[in-house]
Amino acid sequence: MLRYITKRILQLIPVLIGITIISFIVIHLAPGKPTDMASQLNPKVSQEAREQLEKIYGLDKPIYIQYISWIKKVATFDFGRSFVDGRPAIKKILERMPITVLINVLSIILIFFVAIPLGIKSAVRRGSVFDKTSTVFVFIMFAAPGFWLALLLMSFFGVKLGWVPVSGIASLDFENFSILGKILNVGHHLILPVLVASLGSLAGISRYMRQSMLNVIHQDYIRTAWAKGLGEKDILYKHALKNALLPIITIIGLSIPGLLSGSVIFETVFNIPGMGRLMVEAVFSRDYNVVMCGLVISALLTLLGNLIADVAYSYADPRIRYGR
Amino acid sequence: MSLIEVQNLKVSFHDRKHVTNAVDGISFSVDKNEVVGLVGESGSGKTLTGYSILGITPKEANASGSIKFEGKEILGLSDKEMLNIRGRQISIVFQEPFTSLNPVFTVGYQVEEMIRIHKNISKKKARSEVLTLLDKVRIRDPHNVYYDYPHRLSGGERQRAMIAMAIALSPKLLIADEPTTALDVTIQSEILKLLSDLKKEMNLSVLFITHDFGIINEMADRVLVMKDGRIVERGDKNTVLTRPKHEYTKSLIDAVPKIGLSTKPITTTREIFLEIKNLNKTYRSERGIFRKEHSEINAVKDVSIRIEKGTTLGLVGESGCGKSTLGRLILGLDEADSGDVFIQGKLQKYYTRDIRKMLQIVFQDPYSSLDPKMRMGDIVLEGAGILGIASDSLLKDVLNKAQLDYGDRCKYPHQFSGGQRQRIAIARALAVNPQFIVLDEPVSSLDVLIQKDILDLLKALKRQMGLTYLFISHDLRVVELMSDEVCVMRGGEIVERGSTEKIYRHPENPYTKELLASIPSISA
Known part of the structure; x- marks a missing residue:
């Protein structure tokens, strides 16, 4: 087991390097440079000053040399400084990361506790009113664009009913609250963002769950369970569920990158100071170091998420655990 | 009560x-x-x-x-x-x-x-x-x-x-x-x-x-x-x-095929169609993530056989004995580790298109060996299409030979019964005008009455078209009906071979005897 995980982690290294190369090239190919703000857009800056500025940042060298010097520094965990405010890139990312990760973890938990029971119930009561309503509901959620849904929910629950705050992660007088008060306050602010972040995946995963459960219900070993004299509850929640969950593990692992990229949308809409918004701002100002640092970290999170899903899967399925 | x-x-x-x-x-x-x-x-x-x-x-x-x-x-x-x-x-x-x-x-x-x-x-x-x-x-x-x-x-x-x-x-x-x-x-x-x-x-x-x-x-x-x-x-x-x-x-x-009735003398033409010498195939696999297991399966061990033109060689054995692997090796669908395959006296290293069209196969499972999204006529003519000989008259001809209805050519596989599907598989093989067909358990998943029809069809086709068969099966009763000669396979090796009459009447190898004794028979 340990050997397998070590092997998988070692395999991540070349993948990660590949990701950095591609991202590095793509971001440098995009027109514009980080120095534009200070030079091109300012008519008073002379050509010499402009070149000098580029030289300071090493932007005058060919791209592969830039990459090599970048990756050398990254190997020592030095991601360079932001071109915008001169602060270390890693620091900027790390201070924004907790809120993004928190929202994503909360959404995964919500997906687990809503999508899976929903899928099971739809499968078991296939063709019932419950199944049909949830099918319609789920498809609307699936098809609706996240930002639009976010705005709709904001205007209804936030503005019209006034139940939840519509932006930010904490109230203005946050500092004056007790610890419990602070947690409740942040929680209150996160209700809508978490909901929006999870609805799309929730819809998809509940459909997968329903289909997976339907497949399993028709397997021969379920017929065996009936013939044994087991009750329906035991058959569904013991014999069928354990098998039906197997493919879902992989799918949840695969949905992690989607959640991360979704962060950009809901953080912008809800004005949450998270990693997604930071990344968008960094891309607009061509803040190469911050963009690359953010990409490396989210790539790492995605790869680790998939690794955890794979390990969980092979642990859950005895056919993989013990081989044939 | x-x-x-x-x-x-x-x-x-x-x-x-x-x-x-x-x-x-x-x-x-x-x-x-x-x-x-x-x-x-x-x-x-x-x-x-x-x-x-x-x-x-x-x-x-x-x-x-x-x-x-x-x-x-x-x-x-x-x-x-x-x-x-x-x-x-x-x-x-x-x-x-x-x-x-x-x-x-x-x-x-x-x-x-x-x-x-x-x-x-x-x-x-x-x-x-x-x-x-x-x-x-x-x-x-x-x-x-x-x-x-x-x-x-x-x-x-x-x-x-x-x-x-x-x-x-x-x-x-x-x-x-x-x-x-x-x-x-x-x-x-x-x-x-x-x-x-x-x-x-x-x-x-x-x-x-x-x-x-x-x-x-x-x-x-x-x-x-x-x-x-x-x-x-x-x-x-x-x-x-x-x-x-x-x-x-x-x-x-x-x-129900009866056993031990075979009396037909072998009709030898003395012309060898297929000969294989010392064929070997080992599958290696690494399995299990948590407990590593390396396993090697000697699927085919040092097997040599020859089949005369116009005859049927029966290959009989239990599941996992290597009989299907041998069939695949002969057709070049899988590569042998060592050994030679001669077809009409010529050593085959690479299977060219000319050779491939001479060699065809019919698989066991008529439910999964046909593409469910293709029409019957297209399935039958696909191979012929690659060779550039596909035509409506060819389709009519092979469907007629396989006793299928030309009018059904636009139907999909799921619209046919198991027996009909196996006829489609046979028609598909016939469409490229082969000389040799590997029949890999062609009737094992069919009911007895349909089994009989398909076996009769295969025999008739062999006579009409001068085909040579390798008939692979685990069912000794069916093998006896079809074969001129029989090889008994176990653990990748051929343990006994001989004319059908000899194998069924006077088996020598203890395993062959055990197999024969295990058959549930009507006449007791």
Whole structure:
């Protein structure tokens, strides 16, 4: 087991390097440079000053040399400084990361506790009113664009009913609250963002769950369970569920990158100071170091998420655990 | 009073327009300590009859009539009311040992569950009961099997585990639904022996569902013959077998291939079509993530054979003996580690298009070997299309040869029956005008009557077109009907070879003798 995980982690290294190369090239190919703000857009800056500025940042060298010097520094965990405010890139990312990760973890938990029971119930009561309503509901959620849904929910629950705050992660007088008060306050602010972040995946995963459960219900070993004299509850929640969950593990692992990229949308809409918004701002100002640092970290999170899903899967399925 | 009394049982399926009576008003009974054989082809309703007794028919099915168990009506009871009967009073062994056990629970757990559902006993006590049961069904090493997951067991072992589960609570009636159909012939005879020993020991009544009159002869006291949902003949086993009244029963009994009748002399042309010398193939695999296992399987070990033009070589052996691998190696579908294949005297290193069109194959499973999204005509002509010889007249010609209807050329595979699908596979092979066909278990998944038709067709085609066959099968009866010469394969090696008459009349190798002795036969 340990050997397998070590092997998988070692395999991540070349993948990660590949990701950095591609991202590095793509971001440098995009027109514009980080120095534009200070030079091109300012008519008073002379050509010499402009070149000098580029030289300071090493932007005058060919791209592969830039990459090599970048990756050398990254190997020592030095991601360079932001071109915008001169602060270390890693620091900027790390201070924004907790809120993004928190929202994503909360959404995964919500997906687990809503999508899976929903899928099971739809499968078991296939063709019932419950199944049909949830099918319609789920498809609307699936098809609706996240930002639009976010705005709709904001205007209804936030503005019209006034139940939840519509932006930010904490109230203005946050500092004056007790610890419990602070947690409740942040929680209150996160209700809508978490909901929006999870609805799309929730819809998809509940459909997968329903289909997976339907497949399993028709397997021969379920017929065996009936013939044994087991009750329906035991058959569904013991014999069928354990098998039906197997493919879902992989799918949840695969949905992690989607959640991360979704962060950009809901953080912008809800004005949450998270990693997604930071990344968008960094891309607009061509803040190469911050963009690359953010990409490396989210790539790492995605790869680790998939690794955890794979390990969980092979642990859950005895056919993989013990081989044939 | 009979143990179980079925009266006018009907099982029907409704869709929007049609009502199909899968079981159409049958009545029978099973007495205490009696084995009743229920014989019929697939689709005759015999399995549904068994499921109706347990109340485990599909949800869409409507059952009516009466099923009395020890005088009490049990048809139409709710799932809740049936719980006490299922497993405890009536239990079942299914046809598919490979899929009937839940893959994510250990074998021990699944047998134990059966006991713990119905009896309120401690885990420890249940466990010792399970070990006794596993021992009773003659599973080697019950302690290990107890903690093993189903995929680690062979088909025979899984079926033994299913039997252990079925007899765990000493039920009064055991329904055995084709329990040996998916198993090799030597395993089949062991399982049949086990079932008849258990029956004697535990005073079981058995409803034995099968399509094989050979098995009926070995197991049953009384026989019911079922066709299209009705019982067409019933009676004492010996009477039905020796003096069948109904035409259908007669044809079923006739269709069972008999053994040891081969007398035909080998017609040699002395022209060797195919020769292979010292062929070897080893599969290596790394399995398991948590406990590394490296395994090597010598699928084919130093095999040499030659087939004369216009003859059929039968290749017989149990599953996993390497017979299918050998077929694939000859066709170049898989690469041998060492050894040579000569076709018409020429060494084949690379299979060129000219050679490939001479060599064709028909696979065992007519359900999965045809592309479900392609029309029948397209399937048949695909190979010919690659060679640039596809035409409507060719299609007409090969469909005619395979006895298929030209008018059906636009239908999809699922619209054909199993036998017709196998004809499509044969037509597809014929379309490129081959000289040699590997027939890899071509009739193993077909009913006896259809089996006979397909075998007759293959024989006729061989005569008409001068074909040479390699006929691969685990069924010795079928191999005898088809072959001029026979090779018996075991563990990747050929253990005995010779003319069909010699192998069947005077076998020398002990394994060949064991195989022959395992065949359930009608004439006893």
